[in-house]
Amino acid sequence: MSQPTLKIVEKVLGSKDELAKELAQLIERAAAEAIKDRGLFTIGLSGGSLIKFVCNEVPSITTDWSSWRLLLCDERMVPLTSPDSTLAAYIDGLVSATPLTQQQFLAVDTDKTAAEAATLYEQKIRELCGDSSASLPVLDLLLLGVGPDGHTASLFPGHPLLGEKTAWVAAITDSPKPPPSRVTLTLPVINSARCCVLALSGAEKADMIKRLRRERDSPVCADHLPASMVRPYNGELVWLLDAAAAAV
Numbered sequence: 154m155s156q157p158t159l160k161i162v163e164k165v166l167g168s169k170d171e172l173a174k175e176l177a178q179l180i181e182r183a184a185a186e187a188i189k190d191r192g193l194f195t196i197g198l199s200g201g202s203l204i205k206f207v208c209n210e211v212p213s214i215t216t217d218w219s220s221w222r223l224l225l226c227d228e229r230m231v232p233l234t235s236p237d238s239t240l241a242a243y244i245d246g247l248v249s250a251t252p253l254t255q256q257q258f259l260a261v262d263t264d265k266t267a268a269e270a271a272t273l274y275e276q277k278i279r280e281l282c283g284d285s286s287a288s289l290p291v292l293d294l295l296l297l298g299v300g301p302d303g304h305t306a307s308l309f310p311g312h313p314l315l316g317e318k319t320a321w322v323a324a325i326t327d328s329p330k331p332p333p334s335r336v337t338l339t340l341p342v343i344n345s346a347r348c349c350v351l352a353l354s355g356a357e358k359a360d361m362i363k364r365l366r367r368e369r370d371s372p373v374c375a376d377h378l379p380a381s382m383v384r385p386y387n388g389e390l391v392w393l394l395d396a397a398a399a400a401v
């Protein structure tokens with residue numbers, strides 16, 4: 154059976170603020186559709202600059218917050234009290250600014266080893282998706298950043314994790330981006346989502362965008378950057394760029 158053609162949408166926004174507003178509108182639409190169709194909205198969150206984009210604009214959207222379940226596309230194996238904790242940043246930015254409760258966030262057990270936490274997180278996602286026997290979860294919306302080396306979530310160029318085909322969540326203890334120990338969704342789970350958003354901003358990402366565009370437009374390209382391996386099987390791929398990152 155041939156692979157359905159991937160629907161890729163690329164939007165270039167004038168500034169980081171405009172990118173954040175566009176992202177919030179996309180999230181509002183995705184949440185409305187998911188809640189109407191399934192009574193639940195599952196959204197995956199990444200760290201880095203996405204945190205500010207989400208926390209600055211998402212609190213002002215109109216949605217049924219009680220139907221949201223928020224999980225992490227990747228998380229650092231640090232305590233919630235650490236400034237490196239992605240979950241802590243989102244709880245701090247969203248719980249006080251919306252009706253969301255901390256219990257609606259799917260927390261990683263960062264007090265365990267990364268391998269144990271990965272196994273436990275997969276079980277939590279299975280429970281969330283209500284089908285423990287499912288081969289892959291279909292999450293509604295995954296928000297992904299892209300590092301200057303083309304990594305996304307905690308999937309890094311040339312890392313064996315890029316070849317993981319069965320685990321939903323994997324541990325990495327040699328992350329080139331500190332802190333070194335993390336858990337991450339794997340590519341099969343990322344590509345099973347209904348919609349993946351890659352959000353890139355800043356002039357420092359311009360060169361990477363050029364490489365990703367080359368890979369995107371010619372899949373046979375040898376690079377195989379992790380961010381260009383985000384190609385949802387049956388979902389939508391949205392690139393949101395600010396003008397600085399999209400500068401050719």
Ligand SMILES: O=C(O)[C@H](O)[C@@H](O)[C@H](O)[C@H](O)COP(=O)(O)O
Nearest residue numbers: 199200201202298299300305306
């Ligand atoms: O926890 C993390 O480190 C992130 O999940 C990571 O994948 C991030 O999204 C990229 O490194 C891009 O970060 P910036 O958008 O800040 O460049």
